[in-house]
Amino acid sequence: MTAGTQLLTVPQVMERLQLGRTTVYDLIRTRQLASITLGRARRIPTPALADFIHTRLEQDAA
Known part of the structure; x- marks a missing residue:
């Protein structure tokens, strides 16, 4: 991760x-x-969210 990377909560990703919550946890x-997990907290790095979106766009375009 870079210094500018933000960590998002599941509700922020939702x-x-x-x-929905279940769908995000399924992903x-x-x-x-x-x-990543920090203690009991689950966090999604912003680059991971961007990669997910980019991958889905490529799959849909194929």
């Missing part, structure tokens, strides 16, 4: 993707969306 569980 809002950005307009998806994390299936490793489609990378995340």
Whole structure:
């Protein structure tokens, strides 16, 4: 991670993707969306969210 990388909470990712909590956790569980755990808190680095979106766009374009 770079110094400018932000760590997003699951609710923040839910809002950005307009998806439900279960769906976001399913994406994390299936490793489609990378995340880290800090104590009991789950965080998603902003580059991981950008990579997920980019990958989905490529899949949809194919």
